[in-house]
Amino acid sequence: MQNERRLSVLRAIVEDYVKTEEPVGSKALVERHGLGVSPATVRNDMAALEEEGYITAPHTSAGRVPTDKGYRLFVDRLTTVKPMTAAEKRAIAGFLDGAVDLDDVVSRSTRLLSQLTRQVAVVQYPTLSRSTVRHVELVSLAPTRLLLVLILSTGRVEQRLLEVTEEVSEETLAGLRTQVNAAVDGVIIGEACQALRAIAQPEADAEAPSDDLATSIAEALIEAMSDHRSDERISIGGTSNLARFGDSFDTAVRPLLEALEEHVVLLKLMGEATAGGLVTVRIGAEGPYQELSQTSVVATGYGPGDEALATLGVVGPTRMDYPGSMAAVRAVARYLSRILDEA
Amino acid sequence: MQNERRLSVLRAIVEDYVKTEEPVGSKALVERHGLGVSPATVRNDMAALEEEGYITAPHTSAGRVPTDKGYRLFVDRLTTVKPMTAAEKRAIAGFLDGAVDLDDVVSRSTRLLSQLTRQVAVVQYPTLSRSTVRHVELVSLAPTRLLLVLILSTGRVEQRLLEVTEEVSEETLAGLRTQVNAAVDGVIIGEACQALRAIAQPEADAEAPSDDLATSIAEALIEAMSDHRSDERISIGGTSNLARFGDSFDTAVRPLLEALEEHVVLLKLMGEATAGGLVTVRIGAEGPYQELSQTSVVATGYGPGDEALATLGVVGPTRMDYPGSMAAVRAVARYLSRILDEA
DNA sequence: ATTGGCACTCGCACGGAATGAGTGCCAGGC
């Protein structure tokens, strides 16, 4: 693939097809785009492109449609992420600024992203694993019932109810509270778990105030920290945008709807978080799920300080406005990261 | 509508139509159901039923289809909610018992309900308004940054970050903590707000420790308590079940998908919470939303002690298995209420 | 290398006929 014009032709085909949703022919191409050659020339180029597998003809007498390989080349080499307009930037900032807590931030981001791209938006809640512990609070609700509150640097709050066998006095609790906080405050999750394990199994230390109690508290906290469920929590929005693809319902929409229910699949699909403005694009059958051979994923990582705590992105049919989606995904991830920075 | 057999015919039509998704004719009716009469007789009854508006014929030479009015009569008089089997009950209990916190309970209920009914399930988070305050915790994260944690009797936990201008000492905070908790512990939300307002505006009381601080804390708590967002929080699941209705995509599925994004609309649709085993059924155009003339809602209230704190139910096309859906909705609401009772 | 010309290929939309499920009505039987 060296020829310069051929690339332009491919670009034009992708752009036209995404816009019109119909196979595009040689004549329409030269009219709509200003490539100063005749349809016949374009036909030659198209034949070559088809030969190389970048486009395909649904049937003999129809125009051409990009293949997955064609889309891939398009996003890799033929497109530069167009920056958002100032107005869009303002809209994003304004929309996200009103958020009151982490849940709200995530749900607003989801709505925003789905509206910007008119696709289905997926936002993963910030992962626990790399965040740090900000505070642990122990509250006694009833004589034998405790509430553990775990506050993380991302703003996420996990709580656990804990029934204990013996009554717990306020003093004991206060002691434990300071002990636990001394051990884990400001510490990264993984190490905090280590520290808690040490508390849970006081190796013949005589100074442990109330072994059973400390042990069960520590275990509950460890469980809360390593809870898989939290890694899997995601927010989905804009499902109704799928209505635009009422045609190809069985091949494209149905499998996607099913995948959206399978959060685990979805997360795998979004892939590893890659922060720092790098947007990953997964096109069609480029993954292990052949049911999703018609859907693409545009995703990126986000998190405070360019550290990718979680992923966010949009999913939709392969026939998608990639430059627009990539720009929106990148912009939202950037603002979201900034908000987490401040918090 | 007096004739006994006519009612049987209507019931048979509804059951058959729901099962086969096709207009049902007189011949098929007498074959599949054991009504011991000839097709001709059934035809007469059908003509009468059509006259009265309970069924309609899509076109001259097709079978009959129930109208909304027909479904209405069916659910009101022709069906007894069939109890769940023992196995189903066990499955429900087992599935809901593993939940670790309120979020988990709600999301499990959603999944459960959508799997039982093969419809889209909607579960509203327990409303704040009628629940009581169990505990308020004030945590200082940084010298000028506080975290307020509000724990309610339903197990719901709301948190708010609060920036203050002056540094707050641990002692001041402890004093405020006891003061606030003394005022609101165990008190129903509405009254707790009253009590907090009293704290927020200490009417020339000299003993207030730090007016500004107390005021802003109280205000943040009031805001958290009366936050509309929480009343609107709902969990949706089983969207992929809509795929079964790939036909009638534009008339049924698309409007429903759109309604599912509009949580406010959805909540209005679910209607007033009616607890105590009473299941409400809204059929087709029986509401203000003409876009949803093809969708029905089966809902009920739930909450601890038969007090309806929130609603839960399923939405789907009017052609729905009403007895099954009603039974599932009732069963899940019952178990969910029981769990909230225990918590 | 590009271009105009031209024959060719198919998918699709349109129209008419055949099909058949289902109805409405009527006259006769229990």
Next chain:
DNA sequence: GCCTGGCACTCATTCCGTGCGAGTGCCAAT
């Protein structure tokens, strides 16, 4: 009086056959 078998009728759906047109592939000319 209600039920039943028979019969003519309706009309959506299906199946072909045809014409049309968009679009291609190739070739000869520039």
